[in-house]
Amino acid sequence: MSVWRRFVRHKLALVGALILLLIIFVAVFQNQLAPHDPYEVNPAFIGEGPSWAHPFGRDQIGRDLLSRVIYGTRVDLKVGFLATGISLVFGSLLGTIGGYYGRIPDMLIMRFIDTLMAFPMLLLTMLIVATLGSNINYLLIAIGLPLSARYARVIRSEVLSIREKDYVTAARALGGRDSGIIFKYVLINAFPPIIVLATFNVAEAILLEASLGFLGLGIQPPDPSWGSILGAGRAYLRSYPHIAAFPGIAISLCIFGLNFVGEGLRDALDPWLKT
Amino acid sequence: MRSYIIKRLFQSLIVVWLVSIVIFTTMHLTPGDPVTILLGQRDVSAEQMDKIRAKWGLDQPIVKQYLVWAGNAFQGDFGKSIAYNGVSVIDLVLHRVPNTALLNLYAFVLAIIIAIPAGIFSAVRQYSFFDYATSGFAIFAMSLPNFWLGLMLLIVFSVWLGWLPTFGIQSWKSYILPCISLAAMNAAILTRFTRSKMLEEQKQDYVKTARSKGVMEKNVIRKHVIRNAAIPIVTLIGYRFAYILSGTVVIEMVFAWPGVGRLLVESIFRRDYLVVQAITLVAAIIIVVVNLITDISYTFIDPRVHYD
Numbered sequence: 207m208s209v210w211r212r213f214v215r216h217k218l219a220l221v222g223a224l225i226l227l228l229i230i231f232v233a234v235f236q237n238q239l240a241p242h243d244p245y246e247v248n249p250a251f252i253g254e255g256p257s258w259a260h261p262f263g264r265d266q267i268g269r270d271l272l273s274r275v276i277y278g279t280r281v282d283l284k285v286g287f288l289a290t291g292i293s294l295v296f297g298s299l300l301g302t303i304g305g306y307y308g309r310i311p312d313m314l315i316m317r318f319i320d321t322l323m324a325f326p327m328l329l330l331t332m333l334i335v336a337t338l339g340s341n342i343n344y345l346l347i348a349i350g351l352p353l354s355a356r357y358a359r360v361i362r363s364e365v366l367s368i369r370e371k372d373y374v375t376a377a378r379a380l381g382g383r384d385s386g387i388i389f390k391y392v393l394i395n396a397f398p399p400i401i402v403l404a405t406f407n408v409a410e411a412i413l414l415e416a417s418l419g420f421l422g423l424g425i426q427p428p429d430p431s432w433g434s435i436l437g438a439g440r441a442y443l444r445s446y447p448h449i450a451a452f453p454g455i456a457i458s459l460c461i462f463g464l465n466f467v468g469e470g471l472r473d474a475l476d477p478w479l480k481t
Numbered sequence: 482m483r484s485y486i487i488k489r490l491f492q493s494l495i496v497v498w499l500v501s502i503v504i505f506t507t508m509h510l511t512p513g514d515p516v517t518i519l520l521g522q523r524d525v526s527a528e529q530m531d532k533i534r535a536k537w538g539l540d541q542p543i544v545k546q547y548l549v550w551a552g553n554a555f556q557g558d559f560g561k562s563i564a565y566n567g568v569s570v571i572d573l574v575l576h577r578v579p580n581t582a583l584l585n586l587y588a589f590v591l592a593i594i595i596a597i598p599a600g601i602f603s604a605v606r607q608y609s610f611f612d613y614a615t616s617g618f619a620i621f622a623m624s625l626p627n628f629w630l631g632l633m634l635l636i637v638f639s640v641w642l643g644w645l646p647t648f649g650i651q652s653w654k655s656y657i658l659p660c661i662s663l664a665a666m667n668a669a670i671l672t673r674f675t676r677s678k679m680l681e682e683q684k685q686d687y688v689k690t691a692r693s694k695g696v697m698e699k700n701v702i703r704k705h706v707i708r709n710a711a712i713p714i715v716t717l718i719g720y721r722f723a724y725i726l727s728g729t730v731v732i733e734m735v736f737a738w739p740g741v742g743r744l745l746v747e748s749i750f751r752r753d754y755l756v757v758q759a760i761t762l763v764a765a766i767i768i769v770v771v772n773l774i775t776d777i778s779y780t781f782i783d784p785r786v787h788y789d
Contacts, residue, residue, distance in 0.1 A: 218620075320492065321499040324765040328727035329745075333761065336749050337507045416626050417731050421746055436629065440735075447636045454629035462624035 212474035219470020225463030233280040242270035244277040244430055255448060262452045265435070266442050271449065274430040275456050281431040282412050282460065285345060289411040290404050292350030297357025298400075304358065305365025306388065315358065322355040331414055335423045342425060345418070349411045356403060364396040398475040405468035409461045416457050432457045486777055493769050500765040501554070505547050508754045550758070559759035564751045570759045574741060580650065581733070581740035585725050587656055588663035593718070596668045600675025605702060607680065615672060622669035628731040631662035635735065648737035659736045663728050667721055674717050678710040685709075719775030723768045 213219055232239060242260070247267050256263040262271035304315035322330070334348035368374060368391045377387045412432075418424035419433020420440065427434065432453040439449030525533075534540045541549070553560065559570035599619075603612040635658060639647040646655045682688065683706055691701045730742035737743070741760055748756035 317492070317495055317499060320496045321503060324496050324500050324769050325761070326723060326726040326764055326768065328730055329761055329764060332730075332746075332749060333504070333507050333757075337510050413626055417628065417727075420628050420731060421734060422750075436632075440632065443632060443636060444640055447640070450629070450632050451636075454626065454633070457626055457629065458624045461626075462620070465620065465624060 209474045213470050216470040216473055218466050219473070222463045222466025222468075222470060225459060226467055229279060229460050229463065230283065232276055233283050236276050236280055240270075240273035240276045242273045244269060244273040245428055246270070255446075263446070263448045265449050266438060266446065271435070271452055274435055275432065275453055278430040278432045278435060278453065279456065281342075281425060281429065282415060282433075282457075285342070285349065285415045285431070286408040286412040286460075286464075289346045289349040289353065289414075290407045292346055293353035293407065294357055294400065294404055296350065297354035298361045298396075300354065301358035301361030302365055302389075302392065305362040305369070312362075315362075319355045319358050322352055325352065327352050327410075328414065328417055331418060332421070332423060335418060340418075340423060340426050345415065345424065348418075349414050353407050353411065356407075357400065360399050360403065361392065361396055364392050368392055368395065402468055402472045402475065405464060405471055409464035409468070412457065412460055412464075489773055489776060493773050496769055497766055500769075501551055501762055502547070504758050504761050504765075505550060508758055509543060509546075550755075554759070554762065560755040562748075562753055562756050564748070564753040564756075570755045573756060574744065574759055574763070577739060577741045577744055580738060581729055581742060584656060584659055584732075584738065584740065585663065585729055588660045589667065589725075591660055592664040592667035592671060595664070596671035597675055597714070599668075600672045601679055601702075601707065603672070604676045604679030604683065612676075616676070619669040619672045622665045623673075625665065627662050627666055627728055628735050630665055631658065631732055631735040634658045634662060649739060655736075659732050659738060662735070663732050666728070667724075670721070671714070671717065675710070675714055678713050679706055682706045682710045715778075716775055719771060719778075722771045726764045 247269055248264065249267065252264065252266060260270050260272065262275060265271050265274065300315050300319065304312040325333075330352045331348045334351065335345060338344035338348065365388060368388055371391070374387050374391070415424055415431060416433035416436060419431055419435075420437040422437050424433045424437065425431035427438065435453040436450050436457075439446070439451075439453070442449055531540065539546075550560065557571060559574075561567045562570050562573050565573055599615050603609075603615045606612055635647060638645045638658060645657055646652070649655065688701060688705055691705050692698070696704075726742065729740065730746060732738065733740045733742035734746055745757060745760045747753075748760070
């Protein structure tokens, strides 16, 4: 496997993958890893700073911050991967339909994509969340929908270029159905750019969740997510700066890991990436 | 070429129209009645509520509301803010535009003057200490959410050290932290992009030719490599423009900056429809126009690019 070998040789990508695995490990074993109950309020120790018993300190209503950041990991990974999944499926569908049918369906889909891309990403997400509400499912749509435009573009151009290929003509001459052929070759050819795009998009989705949480539009209390912990901590910045600091470190670490994995994948898949 | 420009212009107009529909409908699907929110706890009879609705045109059918709004917006009239007691939306927004524009201009310039030289030097001295340090720093900066960077800078330089103001615009010092927070991500992306484009160009045959002709290395870089690498770099700067509003929204919230971004967030929470609609519409139009200009200028800058 030369792709695998190239990825492993990329040292920074390995570091990124390691960080990511660690974060996934934390998300899976949150119950075993969290030292305290993330929902247990303790008014006697509001905003207590880091200590041995509470390494990240306590939040504005006395909950253990480390446990909350640990429980937030699963929420953020869920948002990151599911929102990316939604955008990937929806965007690919749009791109395939547009590229394959051409004419009016293509025109309609392209204008829809242009419209999505005309909005600043965060703005569109904010509008959708403000309209639908901050429920996690709506949040996934709000983040996934704007991101889907890129996949649609990649897949569409791939379909368009493959339609013209000789092997499609040949297959058609042999009596094959070109929809089947195109689908097969589009999948093979579009996979490398899509997988790289998706890795970076998970990072972007997590960043969007964090921004929304920070603005008070994300996951609603008392459920912990990195963004919502950070957003709540903002009001106590002067007295308890650690509340905003720790979830931010978690977000940065996660994005750091994802970006490195993305770069590693891009380099490893380089021969298959045309653009 | 001309037909390409006309086609793109036409497409852009359609997109602006679609954007206006999306903005209008989303704001009207939003739960929460602006009149109820406006009145708060005050005890008001149903008749008075209806009167207030009629005053703002909120009792009209939605299609008519859209047409009236779009028609007025086309003439630069975005109506009156409900929350600000009838101040015209355009005045409200324009009043804050300079604050946002200046902040983002400084941040953009800061990013460019750091990133372009850094990217060029690390490409010219590839694998040097400078190259590694720059790349490491850029990757680090790319992973930091800008609002979190802003919060941390605020804690250190304003709260702990007390060197810089914590919120609003008090003097030129107020610009320092928001500028750095906004510039970090752009500087990082631009540095890495510049470096990779410079490296790509250095491998080209014309560079080999120039070198074998005996052109001085300084001139090879200056006259050949940089010039050719400049095309995609300028394009990227154009496209990064679209990210300005996303960035400025959160940063203005961090630093309580009296700009358009903060007005937008506050208006969303207050359900002040007309303000939200105006800001989003203008932002989207700016993006469409900048993308159009970037695409078209691309065909002028690089004669190799052809569109059909």
